[in-house]
Amino acid sequence: NQTGKNLKKLIESNFPKEIKEIIMHGSNLADKLGYRIFLVGGIVRDLILNINNYDIDLVIEGDGLEFARELNEILNGEINTYDQFKTASIVTKDGIKIDIATARREFYEFPAALPQVEQSSIKFDLYRRDFTINTLAISLNRDTFGILLDFFGGEKDIIDRKIKILYNLSFIEDPIRIFRAVRFKHRLGFKIDDNTWELARNAVKSDVMHEISFQRIKEELYIIFDEVNTVDILNDLKKLGILKEIFPEISSWDKVFSMIAQCKKGIEWYKSISKTSEKLNNRFLYSIIFCYLSESDEDLYKKFGLSKNQREIIRFIRIKGREIIGKVTQDDIKPFELFSLLKDIPDEGLIFLTILSKKKRQMKNRVKQFITELRSIRIYITGKDLEELGVKPGPLYKEIINKIYREKINGKIKTREEELELLRVMIKEKREDEEIV
Ligand code: ATP
Structure with a gap:
């Protein structure tokens, strides 16, 4: 099981300084507490594969919770402990994630139940893992630093690329x-x-x-x-x-796959045009696909745990989506009409509509125009301007603001002066109408 291999050099050459520092703190602390300490799982697998993965996964033979608390005293990060499982996780100030487990042996009382935990050694801890490629451990105590432990043939399977x-x-x-x-x-x-x-x-x-x-x-x-x-x-x-077991509501997986593939491209396209792409909720976007293509979307709303607002958006897209696409892709659509059609749809919904549309290029251009130009247009005049000209808040006030907005979005007016001019004309017309009445 001890391969005789020492990965000390690989650790030194592959891990960034911050990761090595944490590993050394862990090593020293475990020595001080008299515990064995191991680096395990994905980070070891990826170290051997030369893939960057800096989520640190530690197993302690000893009191893992005590170790985690003391390690965090040194690192000053955010710690969460899960007493039932004797595990803890730390996120350092630099955002490095450290998972700490107490070496344990698990007993499953019945299939798919949560495991019962009891303290045991590293080998049993590794045996409960999913695949051989994830069962490698590197000893981190000073006297055995870097030694690779391979109880289940994980290294060979990594080399043979086998799960x-x-x-x-x-x-x-x-x-x-x-x-x-x-x-x-x-x-x-x-x-x-x-x-x-x-x-x-x-x-x-x-x-x-x-x-x-x-x-x-x-x-x-x-x-x-x-x-x-x-x-x-x-x-x-x-x-x-x-x-088909987990989504009996869905009959055509080909459609789902095709939409997901388009959705990936859609997200990239969206990132290329939008400055606020980090706010995009990818999960919601994918749930729209599943719900849209399912035969009973109500069940899927529950499964995906969608909020009331999100459900309403999907219902709206189901009922109105195609009609909106039809209007948006008309050749002679005016900017304000485009704005009005899209203004209440969140960006995830807009991306979905571009996927749904048959005239994709046209649809994308229009959505782009809406996102990058139209929706950020503001008008200069304020309530104060209207008040000075004798218009009080009420239906007329709204009508005027809407009209100015429309003309502004349609590009008919640009400056504050032009807005005020239109405002004066509208008020004058209104007064004349009233006098005639
Ligand atoms: P990823 O790159 O997705 O984070 P990972 O293997 O690096 O994958 P985790 O998915 O966080 O990291 O899992 C950490 C370790 O816990 C894995 O190496 C794996 O051995 C083990 N593990 C996770 N889930 C299970 C599971 N359901 N059953 C058994 N072992 C698991």
């Missing part, structure tokens, strides 16, 4: 691992081992998907949405029979 579970009941115990297997396959460009694939299929057939909460599935889906290869991942989940 393998550790024991046959793994997927039955935690079906979420099936999602993870497919995700790692596409992220890392690995292959799922034949036996592991078969066991995943069998697990799905034995109805195990219904044992997990949709909350967990949803979290996994959100990670998948953010991956580069979302469609490939979903395609594998379809092949495994998972998608």
Whole structure:
């Protein structure tokens, strides 16, 4: 199990200074407390693969919670402890994430239940992990610093680029691992081992998907949405029979896949035109696709946990979407009309409409015009200007403001002077009308 390999040099050459500092603090602290300390999981896998991954995952043989608290005394970050699982997580001031676990052995009382925790050693801790490629550990105590521990053949599987579970009941115990297997396959460009694939299929057939909460599935889906290869991942989940289990509401997966692929491009396009792209809620955007293409969207609203406002937006798009696209893509649409059609739709909805549209280029140009020009147009005149000319708040006031807005957006007027001029003319006309009446 101790490979005799020492990764000290790799740690020194591959990790940035901040990460190495945290590792050294951890090492010294564990020595002081008399605990064994290991770097484990994804960060070790990615170190061997030369992939940048700086989420630090530590396992302590000893009191992991005490260790975490003392480490955070040194680092002064934000700490969260989960007493039940004897785990803690720290986020440093630089935003580095550190997960700390107490080496433990888990017993599952029945399939898909939460594990019961009891203290044990590193080997048992690694045995409870999902795949062999995630079972490598590097010792960090001073006397054994850098030594690679490989109990389950993880290093070979990394080199062979293979995803393998550790024991046959793994997927039955935690079906979420099936999602993870497919995700790692596409992220890392690995292959799922034949036996592991078969066991995943069998697990799905034995109805195990219904044992997990949709909350967990949803979290996994959100990670998948953010991956580069979302469609490939979903395609594998379809092949495994998972998608029809978790989304019986959806009949045409080809449409979903096609929309997701377009959505990825849509997000990139949106980022290229918008200055506020960080505010985009990708999750909501993807849920629009699922809800739009489902036969009973009400069920999906619940599954995705959408807010009342978000549900209303999707209902609105369902009823009015095509009609709005039709109007927006007309050749002779005036800017103010475009503005009025799009002003109440959030950006996620706008991107969705560009995906839905058949005249994509036209639609994108119009949405771009709305986002980058029209919606930031403001008028100069204020209530005070109207008041000085004798107009009090009320229906007339609104009518005037709307008209000025319309002319401004349509490009008929530009300066404050022109706005005031129009204002005077409108008031004059109104007064004359009233006199005639
Ligand atoms: P990512 O790059 O997505 O963060 P990761 O492997 O680096 O992947 P996590 O997904 O946060 O990190 O998981 C941390 C470790 O916990 C993994 O290395 C994995 O071994 C283990 N793990 C996570 N989820 C499960 C699970 N459902 N069953 C078993 N082990 C798991």
